[in-house]
Amino acid sequence: GAGVSQSPRYKVAKRGQDVALRCDPISGHVSLFWYQQALGQGPEFLTYFQNEAQLDKSGLPSDRFFAERPEGSVSTLKIQRTQQEDSAVYLCASSLMTSRDSYEQYFGPGTRLTVT
């Protein structure tokens, strides 16, 4: 079946612009994660959804970052008034999040955001 998909794959934004990044999880996966990965670093947790409920947003770096998953499927990460430090790869992962599945996460290819 289809894996996790993300769009766009690449995004260039001028400083101050708003951007929206989309994640399509694996069908039936109740849990969805967003991560930010700076060059040469491991991914940093941003936020976690279980269905449409955002249960943890402790990793969002500022109030310019907003994520939603209104119908418990597709998710959008929005960044308002982008800054240069927002340049990174944004990764999305989904999971069945059951003990039977061992809570395994499946990752999309990421969106590379460059803020100029």
Added chain:
Amino acid sequence: KQEVTQIPAALSVPEGENLVLNCSFTDSAIYNLQWFRQDPGKGLTSLLLIQSSQREQTSGRLNASLDKSSGRSTLYIAASQPGDSATYLCAVLNTGGFKTIFGAGTRLFVKA
């Protein structure tokens, strides 16, 4: 606060060598530990997942172990090949919130 450390940060070995990558974590309250591979410009590919109640998992030439009490995991790669060249990341899934914490990765280069 959970912290994950990977040693070494980079490793270069000749083809055919067996090698060990290390991962340590500070808080043992985890659901699982997952090892990933990341090729340049690509997303993460899951290699092995070890549940908190398990001690090791094997897949082909890969073997991962977990010692939760000491906060350590190792990824053993047997008979390394140039195609194994990539960054290897470990991640722990914390209990009480499902926050996932990654290490910074080990960049592996296998020379032909």
